[in-house]
Amino acid sequence: MHHRELAPPEALRNTIKCFWHTRIDFGATRSDFEVMPDGYAEIVFHFGSQCLVSRNGSLQPLPSPVIMGLLNQPAILNSTGQLDVIGIRCFPWTVFDLLGLPAGKDGIRVFEHPVSALQSRLAKLVAADQIADVFSVLQQYFLHEPLRDPADSTVFKAGAVLRAGNGTTPVSRIAEAAHATVRTLERKFKQSSGHTIKDVSGLIRFEQVRNRLWLYPDENIAGLAHELGYTDQSHLSREFKRYSGTTPAAFARKIKKGK
Template sequence: MQHQEFEPPSALRDTIKCFWYDRRDFGERQSSFAVLPDGYAEIIFHFGNPCSLLHNGVLQPLPSPFMMGLLNQPVIFYTKNRFEIIGIRCFPWTVFDLLGLPSGKDSVHIIDHPITQLQTTLAEWIQAGKLDEALAQIKQYFLDARLGVATDSMLAKAGVAMRAANGTMPVSQVAAAAHATVRTLERRFRKSAGYTVKDVSGLMRFEQVRNHLWLYPDANLAGLAHELGYTDQAHLSREFKRYSGTTPAAFARSITQPKGIKPRPE
C-alpha cells in the first residue's frame, strides 16, 4: 500500500483540506474495504480495476469520479487487483458551492459535472507513472473554479471556528464566531453543506476519537471523552458506535487485524 498527501495551494486552503493519492494491490480475489465517516466531503478519481458498491445484492461499478459526501455510517467498497485513487478532501460547507453541485445526504453521489472530463487525461498520467502531472492538472482545475466563487464570509468564519475546536464548540459559540444568529447560520449551513452545524461538529469530533484510537488503541476512553467534550465515556461510546457501527474497544482491537476497519486515509 502506498499513501501520500499533498497540501493545497494557499488560494484553496479555505476550501480543500488536502489532495491525496493511494495505491493498493488487492490480488485476484474480490476484496472489500470499509471507509469510516469524518468531517469532509471527497471527490474520488479511481484507476485500474473498477470500484463497486453492493446494491440489492449485486455489485455495481462506480464511475470515476464520484463524490463521497458526509457519511453517518461506514461505506463498504469492493475491488480487486491494482487500484489507485486521487482524492480531493473538501470542507463540506464549501465544496458544493465551489463546484455548483446540489448538496444532499446521499453518502455517495454520482456526479454529472465538467470535472468528470479530467478522467481520461488523469488516467493517462497515472498509467505513465506521472503522479505530479496528474496532481498539477487537478490543482489548476480547482484554482480556476475558485476564482469564480465568492467566499461566504459567514460560513468561512464558522468553518474556521469549528476546525480550531475540532468539533467541540457549541453551535451558539460557532454562530458568535461567525457574527450570526444560530438560526441564520444553521439555515445557510444546511443549504450549503446539506447538514447542520451540529451534524458536522459531531462528525469532526468522532474523527478526533477515531484518529486517536488509530494511533493509540490502548487510550483511556474516559480521559478522551473529557478532553473532547463528551458528557462521559458512555456518551463517547454511543456516538462512536452511531458513526462507525462498532464500539471504540472493538475498533481499537480491529486495528491490529489485517482485515480491520480502516478510516479514510489520513
C-alpha cells in the same frame, strides 16, 4: 498500501483541505474494504481495477468521479488487483459550491460536471505513475476554472471555528464568532453543506476519536471522552458505534491486530 497527501495552493485553502493518492493491491481475489465516515466531503477519482460499491445488499459499479459526502455509516467498496484512488478533500460547506451543485445529504453522489472530463487524462498519468503531475493538473484546474466564491464569509468563519474546536464548540459560540444569529447561521450552513452544524460537529468528533485510536489503540477511552467533550465514556461509545457500527474498544483491538 501507499498513501500520499499534498496541501493545496494558498488560493484554494479555504475550500480544499488537501489532494491525496492511495494505491492498494488487492491481489487476485476480490476484497471488500471500508471507507469510514469523517468530517470532510471528497471528490474521488479511481483507476485500474473495477471498483464496486455495496448498495441495498448488492454490489454495483462505482462511477468515477463521485462525491463521497458525509457518511453516517462506513461505505463498503469492493475491488481486485491494483486500485489507484485520487481524492480532493473538501470542507463539507464548500464542496457543492466548488462544483456549482445543489447541496444534499447523499453519502455517495454521482454527478455530472466538466471536471469529469479529466478522468482520461488523469488515468494516463496514474498509469505512468506520475502522481505529482496528477496533483498539478487538479490544482491548475481549480485555480483557473471560473469558480464562484463558495458560500459566504459567515459560513467560512463558522467552519473555521468548528474545525479548530474539533467539533466541540457550542453552536451559540460558533454563531457569535461568525457574527450571525444561530438561526441565520444554521440556515446558511445547511444551504451550503446539506447538513446542520450538529451533524458536522458529530462527525468531526468521531473523526478525532477514530484517528487517535488508529494511531494509539491503547489510548484511554474515558480520557479521550473527557478531552473531546463527550458527556462520559458511554456517550463516546454510543456515538462511535453510531458512525462505525462497532465500539471504540473493538475498533482499537482490530487496529492492534492489523498492525
